[in-house]
Amino acid sequence: MIVKRQIFNVLCSDKSQINCIVTLFRKNMSTDSQVLREIFQKSIEVIQPQRLIKNEVKLCQRHLTVRDQTYELNKPCYIVGFGKAVYGMAVELEQVLGQHLKRGIVNVPVGIFEKFERVTDSKIEYVEGAKDNLPDEQALNGAKMIKDLVDNIQDDLLFVLVSGGGSALLPLPIPPITLEEKQNLIRNLAKRGADINEMNCIRKRISIMKGGGLAELAYPCRVVCLVLSDIIGDPLDFIASGPTIPNTDSREMALAILKKYHLYNEIPISIKNVIDKEKDGTQCPVVNGEYEHVKTYVIGNNKIAAEAAKQEAINKGFQSAIISTQIDGDVEKISKIYAELARNIDIAISDNSNKGKLRVFLETFSYDLRVEERFVQELLDMDFNKKMCLIFAGEPTVVVKGTGKGGRNQQLALAFSIEVNKLGIKAADISFLSCGTDGIDGPTDAAGAVAISDFLEHTKNINPQLYLENNDAYSFYQKFRDGKDLVKIGHTGTNVMDLHLMIIHPKNTQ
Known part of the structure; x- marks a missing residue:
């Protein structure tokens, strides 16, 4: 449903009513985190x-x-x-x-x-x-x-x-x-x-x-x-x-x-x-x-899992595309590429004429993401005024330099959160999930974690960069929002590497 100013004019006669609807709208947006979990869970079911x-x-x-x-x-x-x-x-x-x-x-x-x-x-x-x-x-x-x-x-x-x-x-x-x-x-x-x-x-x-x-x-x-x-x-x-x-x-x-x-x-x-x-x-x-x-x-x-994720996202009303099932390389680099992808889509949402810049970006990083041309076109053909879910799969690596506790998926989610919040994204809310399909990420009881676009609003008393540098993402997420963003599902009984799911939700839609 498109939220337009006319709706506010018809339904709201004072500021308090407007605030009520804005609060409800934000609550609906926050459900993207739950949607990501549900899409991930459906993928797990298909590869049992x-x-x-x-x-x-x-x-x-x-x-x-x-x-x-x-x-x-x-x-x-x-x-x-x-x-x-x-x-x-x-x-x-x-x-x-x-x-x-x-x-x-x-x-x-x-x-x-x-x-x-x-x-x-x-x-x-x-x-x-x-x-x-x-x-x-x-x-x-x-x-x-x-x-x-x-x-x-x-x-x-x-x-x-x-x-x-x-x-x-x-x-x-x-x-x-x-x-x-x-x-x-x-x-x-x-x-x-x-x-x-x-x-x-x-x-x-x-x-x-x-x-x-x-x-x-x-x-x-x-x-x-x-x-x-x-x-x-x-x-x-x-x-x-x-x-x-x-x-x-x-x-x-x-x-x-x-x-x-x-x-x-x-x-x-x-x-x-x-x-x-x-x-x-x-x-x-x-x-x-x-x-x-x-x-x-x-x-x-992982292709079977990615296809299941795509279909579930479509069933939930999202435009969806599998960008790559061959993600590898260092988590630090991958997190930056993902964040830049989100920024380029955000720019295209603000001005559809900027889809050309998005194409250039995708072609520039096609080697790093191992993305095929048909997937690039599938993304570019989307209506950027409507919500979308992008799917990636593979298995990045982490160079362990610290003494903390975590796994590559939690490390990626935390790194992505930090990177995407540096880029001044304005036209969309971004939610991101990185999880291992085996349900276990590193020596922890979590499969991975969810990243949210208003990340910095919740980090006033905690320094995420220090946790990232110490490879201590699990400890960070335990403290951040009382652990709500850790994905804990236990052993899944299956294993086809990792899934990375990104929801881009234009702020003028629900």
């Missing part, structure tokens, strides 16, 4: 693993169909899995396989059974581990159990369930590397800003089952790998460090990463010796870069 398995796996008598491939079940089936989303995948797959399933071992994150009820009378043993998404003794024990199971099956059918968080839940380092040494290395890489591809390159070099190790242990058993992707572009050799995909990363690549982050001279001799040593060649037939006995299916990714 049970739903994805139902879409892909069907059983008719003794014939199992996985997408376009049929398997005759004349021998027992087994399941192994690891990751934040594999519990739901395993529960649904056990239902599909029924009596054909003989045994399974699935590693799941600590705390998942606080959110999801544990299935009873299951042939699958679930092992909790990797608290705060870090490899630990529980995950190590589960990984050993998976290795023992895979080692002892012959020409049966093995299902491997993989999702984000799988690397931390399959920590079986190559001797003599200890789990503690591996933990310290990965932690230091993350603190110094290594992206997930770089960390997975290292993990594959120092792990028994990563980088194709699990598939080689299973040979000659037929393997069906079902993947819920948490990496941009769905590179199978990097998702959970590619346990069923041949490792093509060279020893030199791993060494270059360690030297890039000034870690080579700090790592223990056990890791140096393993990385320096060339691995023995595989005995498994490899065809077109994949093991011949393995068939891999990506059943879900």
Whole structure:
């Protein structure tokens, strides 16, 4: 509904009545924060693993169909899995396989059974581990159990369930590397800003089952790998460090990463010796870069979540566009680009003739946002006098310099709030959400946070910049507006990276 001066003239005869309507209007605007949460929640529902398995796996008598491939079940089936989303995948797959399933071992994150009820009378043993998404003794024990199971099956059918968080839940380092040494290395890489591809390159070099190790242990058993992707572009050799995909990363690549982050001279001799040593060649037939006995299916990714967010925004009356599903790079840089995008849209709202400047901006930063031309045109075709919801997805990184508590999504929301309030935006109210689809952002109980356009009005007794510089976004949001802007939903049972949602609400609309 367009709020025009004539409406005020008809309905209001004095200042108090006008103030009443203005207050109501602002209250309606404040619901954008709730709308963002609802759109995010809808995305989570669409990428629930049970739903994805139902879409892909069907059983008719003794014939199992996985997408376009049929398997005759004349021998027992087994399941192994690891990751934040594999519990739901395993529960649904056990239902599909029924009596054909003989045994399974699935590693799941600590705390998942606080959110999801544990299935009873299951042939699958679930092992909790990797608290705060870090490899630990529980995950190590589960990984050993998976290795023992895979080692002892012959020409049966093995299902491997993989999702984000799988690397931390399959920590079986190559001797003599200890789990503690591996933990310290990965932690230091993350603190110094290594992206997930770089960390997975290292993990594959120092792990028994990563980088194709699990598939080689299973040979000659037929393997069906079902993947819920948490990496941009769905590179199978990097998702959970590619346990069923041949490792093509060279020893030199791993060494270059360690030297890039000034870690080579700090790592223990056990890791140096393993990385320096060339691995023995595989005995498994490899065809077109994949093991011949393995068939891999990506059943879900962030594009599905982004499309669901777009549709939900449209259902709620917003114009909506997916700008990019490949957001990566440093949070500090991404927050500035997002804020500048909001400013350029604000200018276009004030004067539609400035859409040309918005196009120039989008083309200038198309590489950083990895935005396609069709998405640029979709945005430019919108009516800038009406509210809109822009959708981004991916996984930025944070260079940790402080000692605070938080995660990349909270850091991004806080950085965006600071940046967007520097730019003098006048024609629109801006609301922004940054959340991890797994429900857990860093070592916190929040999925992320919401940024609001009147941010500075609530920060008179708190300095957000200090919290940002100390990587302490969680503590900031706990104090800011009594924690109302933290998004806390617990483990979602799924994981397809992060969603960033931006609502631009022209001030002449509701």
